[in-house]
Structures are given as structure tokens and as C-alpha cells.
Amino acid sequence: MRLRASLTTLAAATALLTSATTATAETPPVSTPRIANHFDLAASQQPENINVDRTGTAYLTFSFARQVVRVAPGGRAHVLATLPAPAKASTPNLGKAFIGGIARADDSTLYVTYATGTADLTGIWAVRPGGRPHRIAALPADGLPNGLALDQRTGRLYVTDSVHGVIYRVPVRGGKAVVWAEDEALEPSAFGGANGIKLHHRAVWATNLDKGTVLRIPVNARGTAGPVQVRATGMPSIDDFAFTGHGNTLLAARNDNQVDLVRPDGTHTTVLTAADGLQTPTSVAVHGHTVYVPSAAYLTDKDPNLLVAHFDR
Template sequence: MSFYRPAWTRRRAATLGLVSLLAAAPTAVLPASAHPDHAAGTRLGDVRVVAHFDRAAGQVAESIALEPGGGVVIGMIPARQVVRVTPDGAVHALVTMPLPPDGGGTTPVIGIPVVTGVARSDSGPVYFLYNSGRGGLTGIWQVRPSGEPRLVVPLPADTFPNALVIDHKRSRFLVTDSTGGRIWQAPLRGGEASVWSADPALAPDGFLGANGLKIHDGAVWASNSDHGTIVRLSVAKDGSAGGAEVRATGLEGIDDFDFTGRGTEILAAINQAGKLVRVDANGAQGTLLDAEDGMQGTTAVAVRGDRVYVTNGANLAGNDPSLLLARLQR
């Protein structure tokens, strides 16, 4: 979840995002910044803006799910929307979630209802997370062709579900709970959720703990926003959680992350600082993109082949929330 901080709170920034379509501006090519640490590993080039969003409308881009053909599905936090961005930059709302009867004031930490993580099944259905502070609304939802959302897995009202992944090997969802410091699991067919891991490495420190989530090389990986860490959790043969190992530190304000395809090399979205950072297998770090490249409240990153998609929420600095596309240069 990106770093969204309402004006009425002064909590330490930690994760949420706000973005929407700022009018379909022409695709712009941004200069790649010449960071001195680029030579240490994977670099990015051909950075360009695919779409701008309308911050005033509450479309703060929070998460990314890739679709075949170059399309992207994005969760928009306070707009309570899931949108599709086509390869040519057109933005279409797939679903807008209703306000809870009380307006969502009981939503943990932030006090407003939000859409956070999104995921796409290999068979096509799109799923997303809705935080409302109310039972019967908070949970994993499916986008249906009719535009009417369907609740697939309810989650407790006091949770803050943030990132969503599909574990196809075990036909289950995995969800980070940022305020509870947990990872939940639930059957892909729907039904009851249970806590998969509540390891202390996932716990928050005053705001949001476990945030981004990925499955990679047989393990589950999570970022911890408050602690600035990336954690690897082993998976037992029966699918249960094994031990946790902190694999990277010093990433204060980390939001989402993804793997580049070079072993365990990671690209990390640092929301608070507005950066995209490479994290090597040994934990060494280097900034690949920053404000000079258009980073403003960077919320999510998704890699497919040599393509890297990055969302900016522009929620702590700047006013141009956007979706960017770059090329991996190995």
C-alpha cells in the first residue's frame, strides 16, 4: 500500500496512495538519471509516462496487476476504484466500491475506506482488496464483467489488507495485514481466511508493518514499511509458514517490490522518498529512479520480461500521479 497521509493526521508516513486520471496527456519520455551506482547491476532505460491520473478525484495509484498484451490493472486508494490502463494509456474504471454506511471512519489507521492490492488469476479474473473498517465489506473481492463486485473472502473489520497475491501452486490467496503484522491465506475458490504467518518480522512499529508481497523461488517475501525491511518466509511442504529471514534493511518507507529475474535481485518502491531502488542479493542498494525521472510518492512496481511498470501516488510530494514504463538493461 502506498503512503497516503490525510491532512488531518501527522502520523509517520508509511503506506497508501492516491491517484486518478489527470486527463489523457500525451505519452512523455523522461530522461534516465545518471546515478553513480547504476553500473553495479541492473539498470533502467527508456523511461516514459503511460498514463496520468487525477489526484483531485482520489485516484491515487496503489498497486499493479499485469495483463496479457501490455494492459495494467491498478487499485486506486481513496477513489475506491479498480481501473484498467490499456497499452496506449487509456484509463477505464472497472469497479467503484460503495461507501460503508458510516462512511468508513472505522477503517484502521487512516479512517477512510480504500482499495489497496490487486491481482489477476492466470485464468483471467481480477481480484482486489477493500478496506472499510466493517465486516461484510472488508476482504477480497472479484471484479465481474457486469461491473458489480463480488465478495470472495471476508476479512475481519479490524484488519488492514494491503497486498494481494495468488499462490497458484496451492490454489490460495495470500494477503498482508499491515496493522496486524500478519499474512492471511484463503482458498482461491473463496471461503474463510486464516492467519498464515504472524512472525514478529511482519509487525508494525506505530503505523504499517507487512506491506508488499510476492512469491518467488518457493518462498514468500514481504516488505515491512515501518522497519524498512524485506523479509523472506520459507514455505513448508504442506504449505504452512516456516521461519522468517530479513534479507534487506535500510529501506524506510518501502511499499511494493518485485524481482528483476536475476536471482533474488529486487526493485523496491520507496514511497516516502519517491525512489525506485535496486536491492542486490546481498542486500546492497542503488537508486535507479528518483525525482529527476518523475518519481513522486512511488507506490508499486511490477516486472514482466524486460518491462518494468511503476506507479506514483504523488501523495507526499508532487501533484502528478502516474503510471510509468521502463526497460530493464542488464
């Protein structure tokens, strides 16, 4: 997610980046992109993060609407939960309440990060089927919890904090959050640091929005963090991402209206652009041969949407 309230400055920077790129529309192995859903910007329906189940149903966070929604294939957004509004939001860099990452457990429980700048609401929230949302762990009110990943094998959640530039770990049953990883590579240099996060092959992978990097952090035998490894660079405004399969190839959303294919050697190619319908893309999901890309329109102020495309494995 693009940070800070001064979006005018950021939009100008994005325009320069966009004008410098030579990327065009869809590029193999991604093809036939289309907008599956258009959302209502006036209602703050700006999709920040996504999780897709085995049926192809997408679960999204609407960041500034404070909502968790479900979108079945061919269907409209159905609101599953709306998190309580703070008495007075003072979220760092944003100023208003923000729902970020989302993870889904096998029992269909959804977990989301919530930042309000207040101690009573900021943290990780659980949304169980048919139940009311409730907070399972508090996080620092002066931070910005953002990306979220679930390790079902160990029953732990991993959370990026884009302001403090750390990764927290929290038991899925709830409890105290501890700093699992901290390193200069996770810290912000301007707007926000650690952002997207995924678990993959006994490692935690994360992005740094400011530094345009993809990072890999091994999970040691005792569950502690190993040394941070920089696996890819040169992707300004990188947000969240998804692996395309069992290997280390991934697709990364960039707020400057691009989705990049990042190969295991760190090289990357733009495969989707604004010409395909991107409007500040924020995250990616891959299910079978389908790629899902939510766009929040943070910088474009038009047509927040959910794009789907074919991925040729």
C-alpha cells in the same frame, strides 16, 4: 502505502530522508524513464498497486476512488469496477475506504484487498470479466488488508495486514481467512508493518514499511510458514516490489520517492527518483524489459502517474 491520516508529519520525515540521499535520476540497469499516464488527483485517481498481463496491459487499484482500472499500452485508464462505499468508513490509520493489492488469475479474474473499517465490506473482492465485484472472504475490520499475492498452483491467496502485522491465507474460491504467518518482523513499529507481498521460488516474500526490510518466508511441504528471514534492510518507507526475473533480484518502491534495485545479498541501489517523475511510488511490475511504477502522490499531493522505464537484463 504510507499509513496514518497525519500525512503532514510523514511528509516532513520524507523530506529529511530525501535531502539525505545522494541518488540522482535513472541509474542502470533502469533507463529511459517516462510518464506513460497522468491521473486526476481531484478524482482520487491514486494508483496503489499494479498487475501487468502478457500484452503489457496494466491493471491498477485507485486506492481512495475505490476503483479497479485497466490501462492498455498507450491508452487511458478504463474503470472495470467501483467497490461499494461503506455507510461510514473507519479504516484504521486512514479513516476512509482503501483498495490495496491486486492479483490476476489465468481466467482474467482480478482479486483486490478492500479495507473500510466495517465488517460488511472489509476483505478480498473478486472482479470477473463482465461481472459485478463481490467479496469472497471477510477480513478483520480493525485491520488494514494491503498487499495481495495469488498462488495459482494451490489456489490460495496471501494477504498482508499492515495494522495487525500478519499474513493471511485464503482459498481462491473464497472462504475463511486464516493467519498463515505472524512474527515480530511483520509487525508495525510506528505507521504500518507488513505491506508488499509476492510469491517466488516456494516462498512468500514481504516488506515491512516501518522497518524498511525485505522478508522471505519459506512455504513448507505442508503449506505452512517457515521461519521469517530478513533478506534486506535499510529501506525506509518500502512499499510493494517485483522480482526482475527468475533470480532473487527485485525492484522495490519506496514512498520517499525512490525505487531501489535490491540484490540477492541484500545490498541495494537507488535506480529511480523524483527527478524521473516519481510522486510517492507505491508498487512495481516488471514485464519483459519494461518496468512499471505507479505513483499515488500520497505525500506530494501532485501528479499521480504511471511511469514506465527500460530494464536491461
